[in-house]
Each structure stands twice: as structure tokens, then as C-alpha cells.
Amino acid sequence: DAKTTQPPSMDCAEGRAANLPCNHSTISGNEYVYWYRQIHSQGPQYIIHGLKNNETNEMASLIITEDRKSSTLILPHATLRDTAVYYCIVRVGTDSWGKLQFGAGTQVVVTP
């Protein structure tokens, strides 16, 4: 199973970009990288996912290195509401449902 490594915590100033690193050095060629976040006591919220190419949506950008061994989630303009635990996840398995194996995540605190 591919596993991920993230820093346990990060602080970010409101209005600045937040860059969240993730290491997944054992990822397989057909495994996607997913990012979710969980605001305190709520259900995890999907942010973005990618395979090889960089991806961008209305919430964030995902930068995946060429060797696919690491990635960075970028929140372009952090707000106080972005304070949450951010999970970098590699989708395990080739079954159609795809098991999500959560790691410990990064606690991001956005400060005024």
C-alpha cells in the first residue's frame, strides 16, 4: 500500500498562499493522489485529486512532481475558514470503488 507523509502542523497568514507538502514515494503508476480537508468535527471535504499532471480547481491547485513521489497542495489565498486538518491520500487498489487510506494529516491554522 502506498502511504503518505505530511508535516503534522503548519501556520499560515490570512491572505497568503498556503503550500502543503506531501511525500508518497511508494506510489504506483496508476494510483491517484487525493486531498481532503476536515474542519473540526465535520465530515471530510474533497478538495482536488490528480494522477500525473498539475490540477487546479476553484479551491486549490495540486502540483505533482515528475517522478510522482511528492506533491504540494496550494491554497492561493488562505482565509480563516481554511483552518482544518488536510489529508493527502493515495487511492489504494484497482477496484472500482477505491479504498482511501487516511494518514495523520496536517493541521493548518490560518491566523489574521
Place this chain on the structure above:
Amino acid sequence: DTEVTQTPKHLVMGMTNKKSLKCEQHMGHRAMYWYKQKAKKPPELMFVYSYEKLSINESVPSRFSPECPNSSLLNLHLHALQPEDSALYLCASSRGTNQETQYFGPGTRLLVL
């Protein structure tokens, strides 16, 4: 619409009680999941239903009994739980295709006394 609903939001039960958690989605998803999350820990997968059939049981004790009556509804029946089963129970669903995005509900916070 990417909404997954869960009821109840909170549940307190004794160790001899029988209760059920309910999860519902109307996105046409064919895969549904139960996760358990203890305080300050990441979610852990319990069960996966695909096309209304149980596909994965992550060695969950039999006091937790899942049920998928139809493609929109997922239940988790609880019986003879222990205090250590107190946790946030999360439901999720996905289309059931290769490119999987799981959408989570808000969870049911369970306290076993």
C-alpha cells in the same frame, strides 16, 4: 449536488441498546462507505458497499451490522456496543467508477455509556 446526509447528528446509547445510523445520498452513486473516526485520529474504513452488495468488511466486530436496502440508502445497525466504540461515524459515497471521489456526510457522533 454533492450532499450526503446522516441521521441522527448525535446519539447516546447504553451498552444493551440497539440503535441504527442512517445515511442517504441522491447523486446516483453506486458505492457507499462507513468510516469510524476516533478523537484526534484520521477516519478508518469499516465497510464498503458496491451496487448494494457488501464488498469490503475491514474486520469490523459483529456488533456493527451494515445494511444497504437500496442504492441511495445505507444503514449501520448497532447492538451491544462498548464505550470504546464512541466515535464519529462517517458515511461517504462515490460513483463506483475508476476515478473515485468520495463525498462524505457530516457524521453521527456516538457516545456509548
